[in-house]
Amino acid sequence: MTTRTPSPVPMRDDVHVHPGPALLSGLAGGPSLTAHRSQYGALPRLDLPALMDLARAAGLRGRGGAGFPFAIKLSTVAEGKRRPVVVVNLSEGEPASSKDSALAQARPHLILDGAVVAAVALGARDVYVVLPGDRPLAAQRMTKAMAERKDPVRLHRSIADSRFVAGQARAVIELLSGRPNLPATTWVPDAVSGLDGRPTLLSNAETWAHVGYLALRGEAAYRSNGTPDEPGTTLMTITAPGMVPQVREVAYGTRLRDVLPSSLHGAPALVGGFHGSWATWPTLASAKVSVGGFRSLGLALGAGIIHLPGRDACPLEFTSRVVDYLADQSAKRCGPCLNGLPALADAVRGLLVGSGRQARIEVLAGMVERRGACAHPDGTVRLVRSLFTMLPEEVAAHATGGCMHRPLRVAS
Amino acid sequence: MSTLRVDWPVCQARGLCHELLPEIIELDEWGYPLVNGEVTDELLADARAAVRACPRLALRLVG
Numbered sequence: 066m067t068t069r070t071p072s073p074v075p076m077r078d079d080v081h082v083h084p085g086p087a088l089l090s091g092l093a094g095g096p097s098l099t100a101h102r103s104q105y106g107a108l109p110r111l112d113l114p115a116l117m118d119l120a121r122a123a124g125l126r127g128r129g130g131a132g133f134p135f136a137i138k139l140s141t142v143a144e145g146k147r148r149p150v151v152v153v154n155l156s157e158g159e160p161a162s163s164k165d166s167a168l169a170q171a172r173p174h175l176i177l178d179g180a181v182v183a184a185v186a187l188g189a190r191d192v193y194v195v196l197p198g199d200r201p202l203a204a205q206r207m208t209k210a211m212a213e214r215k216d217p218v219r220l221h222r223s224i225a226d227s228r229f230v231a232g233q234a235r236a237v238i239e240l241l242s243g244r245p246n247l248p249a250t251t252w253v254p255d256a257v258s259g260l261d262g263r264p265t266l267l268s269n270a271e272t273w274a275h276v277g278y279l280a281l282r283g284e285a286a287y288r289s290n291g292t293p294d295e296p297g298t299t300l301m302t303i304t305a306p307g308m309v310p311q312v313r314e315v316a317y318g319t320r321l322r323d324v325l326p327s328s329l330h331g332a333p334a335l336v337g338g339f340h341g342s343w344a345t346w347p348t349l350a351s352a353k354v355s356v357g358g359f360r361s362l363g364l365a366l367g368a369g370i371i372h373l374p375g376r377d378a379c380p381l382e383f384t385s386r387v388v389d390y391l392a393d394q395s396a397k398r399c400g401p402c403l404n405g406l407p408a409l410a411d412a413v414r415g416l417l418v419g420s421g422r423q424a425r426i427e428v429l430a431g432m433v434e435r436r437g438a439c440a441h442p443d444g445t446v447r448l449v450r451s452l453f454t455m456l457p458e459e460v461a462a463h464a465t466g467g468c469m470h471r472p473l474r475v476a477s
Numbered sequence: 478m479s480t481l482r483v484d485w486p487v488c489q490a491r492g493l494c495h496e497l498l499p500e501i502i503e504l505d506e507w508g509y510p511l512v513n514g515e516v517t518d519e520l521l522a523d524a525r526a527a528v529r530a531c532p533r534l535a536l537r538l539v540g
Binding site: 247248249250252396398399400401402404405432436437438 | 484486
């Protein structure tokens with residue numbers, strides 16, 4: 066058996082879940098169905114136009130990373146001729162994210178209420194819940210929650226593989242179809258033709274929890290957080306070496322610095338996880354938690370992941386370890402990714418010792434981008450490119466054999 | 478105008494597509510196709526031939 070490259074951020078599901086204003090309110094009651102119903106009451110039955118109006122009015126976007134408007138996906142699924150299916154994606158293959166795991170442990174019935182209310186509105190009979198293979202606490206809690214319920218639809222349970230790309234939407238549909246849990250080429254959107262060729266409404270756990278909250282509490286409660294342009298809240302995972310992952314529910318418009326532990330202020334951070342970008346402290350300090358606000362800073366809020374490696378950590382060295390890990394996590398089925406990511410990992414390792422060239426990295430980036438069944442190569446390229454755009458002085462220090470985080474050394 | 482799309486997990490770098498349609502298909506340093514640009518009307522017949530000839534059935538004309 067070959068040894069797998071370890072993740073530079075360990076995959077953990079012991080999470081510190083902070084109380085929040087909406088999804089993470091009332092945590093003291095615990096995750097049981099009884100506590101959930103006493104907090105929220107019975108799940109109302111919504112017809113499709115009512116659910117569509119709610120999703121549109123709330124401006125709800127998918128929280129898996131891509132931020133696609135939920136109402137558009139819902140309407141595509143509803144327009145299909147065949148009976149749709151609903152999928153709850155809890156696989157969360159990104160080690161630096163723990164928010165879906167946190168929700169599964171603390172608020173499992175909010176997730177399930179969202180999926181069930183949508184399934185009923187769509188006339189779907191089956192809801193597939195895909196649990197993480199490497200987060201046993203989340204999987205156990207979710208399984209227990211599913212057993213507590215009596216719904217007018219069938220709930221099915223599957224377990225995803227322990228692999229970074231296993232949570233990719235098509236990989237999840239492949240798993241549910243009885244094939245290997247790996248990305249496959251999507252010729253038509255899953256919302257048009259997904260599981261068994263049926264219109265498939267697949268969203269990640271946080272998205273479903275927001276749907277549940279909207280259905281239970283209504284638009285006004287949802288809009289009471291956030292800004293007029295970007296109502297509501299989003300979950301964020303903050304990780305740092307030696308710290309239990311922190312999951313926070315943050316209202317859109319909040320200053321990012323207020324969400325980050327003050328002891329870790331001042332250093333660059335990785336925003337958006339292993340497929341994300343580096344950001345300097347001044348950028349982080351100026352950012353507001355907002356999809357558009359992050360975009361204007363050259364960042365992506367994505368799934369709300371911030372990793373703070375600390376002042377003593379070298380971002381190049383950390384990136385090199387991430388790219389090594391991502392190359393190993395590739396499904397190794399698409400040629401450009403299979404060959405290109407290890408080559409990219411070599412090139413990034415070269416940067417560390419001052420022998421790597423940006424030109425070679427650009428050539429490799431061009432050869433892997435948009436040349437795979439999923440966005441794994443694209444995300445890896447985004448991370449590497451962000452070193453040059455966001456931290457050029459760090460790259461320059463290595464080019465002359467140094468490092469801003471270690472005493473000057475002679476390049477070997 | 479149509480576009481050629483590669484089914485990446487299926488493609489095994491046999492390279493026939495490049496032989497049949499060098500105008501818009503190059504091969505990368507590992508032998509996998511790099512599709513440059515759209516399929517014009519003049520190239521349509523050759524593009525269809527490339528799709529048919531792929532031993533892995535990994536090439537499709539879309540749009």
